[in-house]
Amino acid sequence: IRRWIGSITNTSDTTDPPPDECPASTQSAAPSIVAHFSNLELAYNTPVGEANKRRTASYYEKARQAYNDIDPIVPGVSGPPSHLISLRRREVDRILSYWKRGDQSHRAIVVMCDASTRKVLSEAREMILGPLDYSADVEAERGVWIPEWNMVPEEDMHITVALPWWWHTRREGDQELSREMAARFRQTLLMEFHYPFQIELERFVLLGGKILVALWRCVGERKTEDGTIIYDRHGESVDPFVKLREEIVRCFTTESLDNRLQPITYQSHRSKLTQSSNEKYNSSNKNTTTCNTVLPASQQEEIDRRHTITHKTPGFNTSKNKADGFIHTTLCRLPLQCLSSRDVDLSPIHRLCREASATFGGHRMVVSRYRFLESMGEGGESNPCVNPIFDEYIDAPRRCKVEIDGDVAVEDGMGGVVNSSVGGLQMKENYRATIGPGRNFV
Numbered sequence: 001i002r003r004w005i006g007s008i009t010n011t012s013d014t015t016d017p018p019p020d021e022c023p024a025s026t027q028s029a030a031p032s033i034v035a036h037f038s039n040l041e042l043a044y045n046t047p048v049g050e051a052n053k054r055r056t057a058s059y060y061e062k063a064r065q066a067y068n069d070i071d072p073i074v075p076g077v078s079g080p081p082s083h084l085i086s087l088r089r090r091e092v093d094r095i096l097s098y099w100k101r102g103d104q105s106h107r108a109i110v111v112m113c114d115a116s117t118r119k120v121l122s123e124a125r126e127m128i129l130g131p132l133d134y135s136a137d138v139e140a141e142r143g144v145w146i147p148e149w150n151m152v153p154e155e156d157m158h159i160t161v162a163l164p165w166w167w168h169t170r171r172e173g174d175q176e177l178s179r180e181m182a183a184r185f186r187q188t189l190l191m192e193f194h195y196p197f198q199i200e201l202e203r204f205v206l207l208g209g210k211i212l213v214a215l216w217r218c219v220g221e222r223k224t225e226d227g228t229i230i231y232d233r234h235g236e237s238v239d240p241f242v243k244l245r246e247e248i249v250r251c252f253t254t255e256s257l258d259n260r261l262q263p264i265t266y267q268s269h270r271s272k273l274t275q276s277s278n279e280k281y282n283s284s285n286k287n288t289t290t291c292n293t294v295l296p297a298s299q300q301e302e303i304d305r306r307h308t309i310t311h312k313t314p315g316f317n318t319s320k321n322k323a324d325g326f327i328h329t330t331l332c333r334l335p336l337q338c339l340s341s342r343d344v345d346l347s348p349i350h351r352l353c354r355e356a357s358a359t360f361g362g363h364r365m366v367v368s369r370y371r372f373l374e375s376m377g378e379g380g381e382s383n384p385c386v387n388p389i390f391d392e393y394i395d396a397p398r399r400c401k402v403e404i405d406g407d408v409a410v411e412d413g414m415g416g417v418v419n420s421s422v423g424g425l426q427m428k429e430n431y432r433a434t435i436g437p438g439r440n441f442v
Helices: 002-013 024-029 033-037 048-069 081-095 097-101 115-132 174-191 240-253 266-284 297-304 308-312 347-360 421-435
Strands: 104-112 158-169 197-207 211-223 229-232 328-333 364-367 369-375 390-395 400-402 408-411 417-419
Touching (some): 048 211, 081 097, 097 104, 115 211, 158 308, 174 240, 174 369
């Protein structure tokens, strides 16, 4: 009887099991659609539908790993309260380590979430993390501790597009370098015609059991048999996010065909500085001979393949050297090593992530404006928007069509158009200096 009562109790406690809660042997033997799509390789011209299949497979695998492969029980910190407080203060020092050094910065290209999207993400985050009864007070004894820097403020919620430069020591001329990189990114948008596009919220996941993220997919255009145009996740057009990241990486790491545009990477910038210093040294010591060390070709190629932007940009180059199209918004980071003085069960958090995905999934946002930032880490690990030392907003070019009567139809990024001759002509003048007159008009 006791065994029967216990089985009923256990069943009632798991009324909402995850779809993958079965033995590993069963999972490996069962047919898997996700395993098929996880082998898809994303390229420059991959359609939206195919790219979303790869994204969905990657998201599903990350969610399954977070729940099945990681123990949901986070052990509490034993010992006196002073020991827990010491660990938390040490964690704060780690989070702000770059900021406290004062000589480091990194650059990022992000898309800021609009007001309605921020409201949705903030509401979902509150629902998911509510059971933790969290506090930002280092000396808090109840609930769990989440430092304020690990909770991205609502006004700073963003989607990371690319990371051109990771953390590096600031030097003279960094401000001019940031302007040059922002101009290169703007030129990439205009010359390759990266028009506004839509993305759609797919799910919430506690990555690695400690990082709460919102995951997105792209929306594209497709036609039905009767010619009706539909915008959904199965679009037949080229995936705009994959294409954009490919173009950014190419424009920052390779030389243009006419040699007018040189790479803007840490390696190329350092080579220029070394060459400049060598020229100054040689000019002041004309009678002395210098010996410049040249790396073998194999080593040079190996270095060229290790640009920061290629392995730090999300979704571009994974651990398996394959792009998975990862699009995310970081919402919170849990400091597991000093979370609480008691054991914390994160199983309810995983369940709430699935419920929030079902509730808020499908929310859409238009990507039409980008932000180029250089930050020194004052906002912690996931928020470059706090007091950046370089900050520039860059609008995506709008798709325009000149009618026979001279009117200009400008797309609004939602599949509709805004007829405005004055606005279209003004837009034409704004782009003239970069891409030439009228090249953005069809």
